[in-house]
Amino acid sequence: xxxxxxxxxxxxxxxxxxxxxxxxxxxxxxxxxxxxxxxxxxxxxxxxxxxxxxxxxxxxxxxxxxxxxxxxxxxxxxxxxxxxxxxxxxxxxxxxxxxxxxxxxxxxxxxxxxxxxxxxxxxxxxxxxxxxxxxxxxxxxxxxxxxxxxxxxxxxxxxxxxxxxxxxxxxxxxxxxxxxxxxxxxxxxxxxxxxxxxxxxxxxxxxxxxxxxxxxxxxxxxxxxxxxxxxxx
Numbered sequence: 001x002x003x004x005x006x007x008x009x010x011x012x013x014x015x016x017x018x019x020x021x022x023x024x025x026x027x028x029x030x031x032x033x034x035x036x037x038x039x040x041x042x043x044x045x046x047x048x049x050x051x052x053x054x055x056x057x058x059x060x061x062x063x064x065x066x067x068x069x070x071x072x073x074x075x076x077x078x079x080x081x082x083x084x085x086x087x088x089x090x091x092x093x094x095x096x097x098x099x100x101x102x103x104x105x106x107x108x109x110x111x112x113x114x115x116x117x118x119x120x121x122x123x124x125x126x127x128x129x130x131x132x133x134x135x136x137x138x139x140x141x142x143x144x145x146x147x148x149x150x151x152x153x154x155x156x157x158x159x160x161x162x163x164x165x166x167x168x169x170x171x172x173x174x175x176x177x178x179x180x181x182x183x184x185x186x187x188x189x190x191x192x193x194x195x196x197x198x199x200x201x202x203x204x205x206x207x208x209x210x211x212x213x214x215x216x217x218x219x220x221x222x223x224x225x226x227x228x229x230x231x232x233x
Contacts, residue, residue, distance in 0.1 A: 001055075001115075003027070003038040003046070010055045012048060021048060059113045060094055061222040061230075062087065065214040066108040072096040083108060086219055097121060098182050106131070106203035107211040109222075109230075116231060120206070126159065126180040127233060128207055132166075134200035135173045135191055139165075143194040151193045153183060158190065172199070207233055 007018035007027070019036060021027050027034040028047045040046055046053045066072070070081045074095070083096055087110065097109040098121045111117060120127050144165075150158045162178040177187060188198045204211050209226060222230075 001040050003029070003034055003040050004036075006040040006046060006055055007048070007053060010053045012053060060091070060111060061113065061116075061227050062091075062094065062110045062219055063211075063214065063222055063226075064108045064110060064219045065211060065216050066100050066105050067216045068103055068105045071102050072099040072108065083110070086217055088219070099184075100203060101185055101188075104201045104203070105216065106201075107206060107209075108203070109206065110219075119233070120230065121182060123159075123181040125233075128162075128178050128180055128205075129182070129203055130176055130178040130205040131187060132200075132202045132204050133175055133177055133187060133191075133198055135175065136171070136197045136199055137173065138168060138170075139173050139175075139194070139196065143196070146194060147177075147190055151190055153186070153189055153193070158183070158186065161190070176204075206230075 003022060004015045004018040007013070007021070008015045012018055012021070018027075022034055022036050022038070025033055026049050028050075029038060029040065029044050031045070031047075034046075064083060064086060066083055070083050070086070073082050074084055076082055080102070084094065087094060094110045094112055095117070097111060097117050100106065100108055109120070119125055144163055148161055148163055150160050152158075159180045161180070162176075164176040165173065166176060167174040179186060183189075187201060191198050207230075209229060214220060
């Protein structure tokens with residue numbers, strides 16, 4: 001964690017104020033004068049004016065079954081409902097990990113752990129997310145293979161995906177699709193590229209962590225085992 005963020009979260013002051021303290025030379029890490037941009041590690045001893053600073057921020061982790069009709073944001077200038085409104089009343093400054101679009105439901109994580117959020121959302125880590133999708137019409141083998149191999153969105157090819165057909169009838173195809181990145185409306189746009197519309201979309205799993213039996217709109221804390229699993233993916 002950056003030093004100014006560590007100090008700010010510990011109640012020393014705003015990040016700008018903390019930067020000024022660092023510049024004044026009154027902040028030390030392990031008894032060595034700190035510099036702007038310094039990184040604080042887990043067991044480092046940070047002092048301001050020779051007084052040790054302890055980061056009091058409590059990390060919190062939640063799972064939500066996001067309902068359709070909510071946006072993954074802290075607030076909305078169009079007065080749409082936000083997922084944070086479903087959190088327990090006493091919680092604040094807990095943020096969605098990535099985004100599910102307005103019409104998509106399912107597994108959503110929320111936390112104030114910035115390091116974990118980066119790990120789960122940055123494409124470089126290729127964390128798989130699995131969705132249940134209902135597609136209008138029947139997919140040909142050629143269309144399925146095209147989606148599996150990656151298609152071009154905004155001039156850049158998507159990563160390969162996994163597709164498992166669950167049920168097919170004359171009007172709809174139900175399937176599981178696993179992707180390894182999270183571009184804007186990616187799955188809907190992938191199927192649009194082969195002329196198919198997604199009429200229902202629900203995230204059911206992140207890596208091997210399932211949504212389980214959490215009902216629409218319900219929220220629960222992650223277990224210590226689940227937190228450990230996510231941090232060690």
